[in-house]
Amino acid sequence: MGEAYVNRTFEGVSDFCRPVQELVTEYAWGKVWSRPGLDHKTRSMLNLAMLTALNRPQELAGHVRGALNNGVTELQIQEVLLQTLIYCGAPAALESFRVTESVLQDIRNQH
Template identity: 70%
Template sequence: MEGTEEKSEKFLKGIAVRQKVMGTAHVDKVLDQARDFSRPVQELVTEYAWGEIWSRPGLDLKTRSMLNLAMLTALNRSSELAGHVRGALNNGVTEEQIQEFLLQTLVYCGAPAALEAFRIAEQTISAYKELHAPSANKYAP
């Protein structure tokens, strides 16, 4: 993103945490694609959500990721949920933990929300595994 040298310390901290959780390529893409209309919201999310809240010492990133999965399921925010499933995996949340979290959302958020979350999580986990699968070394004996 252009002009990061002029950004606040919290914005720069937010960029670092956001990249750690969501992946550098994803964050760079989102920020680079922001236009004049959407740039302010991307800057606010980076500074406040990531630089202020995600950076607080009271919870680790893994716990914050698990909370986000439950909240995004409850709010039925499918596109955000997929990104945060990837982020949760990046933060060390296991597939089994994601499954348990989503099972619990069925009771408190309702079956339709949980079923949709399971569909999204399953697709996202499969894609994540494929992307992070060890590649065969064609030169190995």
């Protein structure tokens, strides 16, 4: 999702929430995303599937943007979400399709 996104997560964060945001940044963005075993594109596609399975639409929206930045195509995103239809259920996949379509439309409107 990029350094700018990660840095924005600290804007306006309360003293109460700062420790959890620091841990997420250190471990998720630092230690996990920098590991050599998977490229960022693959990690992005996995995140789309996992966030669909967990029904986390707000997080999914950010990760759709990140996936595009990491070279995942719209067709690949669509295929990942179709795969979740079978393994995670129709309601989860439908919500992820709606969220993703909204993000894609926002991106198109910005250009």
